[in-house]
Amino acid sequence: MSDNIDSGLVLAEFIELRKKMGDRIYMLRDKFVENTHMLINETEVAINECDIAKLVSNAHTLKGSSAAMSARKLANLAQQLESNATLEDWQHMQLIMSDLKKEFQAVIQNLNRLL
Numbered sequence: 001m002s003d004n005i006d007s008g009l010v011l012a013e014f015i016e017l018r019k020k021m022g023d024r025i026y027m028l029r030d031k032f033v034e035n036t037h038m039l040i041n042e043t044e045v046a047i048n049e050c051d052i053a054k055l056v057s058n059a060h061t062l063k064g065s066s067a068a069m070s071a072r073k074l075a076n077l078a079q080q081l082e083s084n085a086t087l088e089d090w091q092h093m094q095l096i097m098s099d100l101k102k103e104f105q106a107v108i109q110n111l112n113r114l115l
Contacts, residue, residue: 009110013070018115029111032069036062036104040097043081047093055093056085062100071107074100 018025039062046054063078077100084093 009107009114010070010072014114017070026115028069029115032065033108033111035065039065040101040104044097047090047097050088050090052085052088056082059085066107069107069111071103074103074107077103 021028039058043055043058043062045051046058059078059082063075063082066072066075066078077096080096081093081100084096
């Protein structure tokens, strides 16, 4: 079995997190999904408004929370947004955002499957 499932969720890390959290993992999942939806929406607004500060802040938060949930690919996409913000290539950031939204849906599906 691979260490990663197709969403970039690191399976071994997630299993360890689930062991540590016990039944609280369900609350953590729900909060992660809720907060990530909000961050994605706010980040899209920041990109549309060319708001670098808000983009960097949201991307940084998304990167950290995704990594904590073992969603490495999602965290990497957030890192790309954060790193590219100073370049002000808004079109490229919209492409990254599109990939990030797709990856988030895959993460949700896999979290639900694993719990």
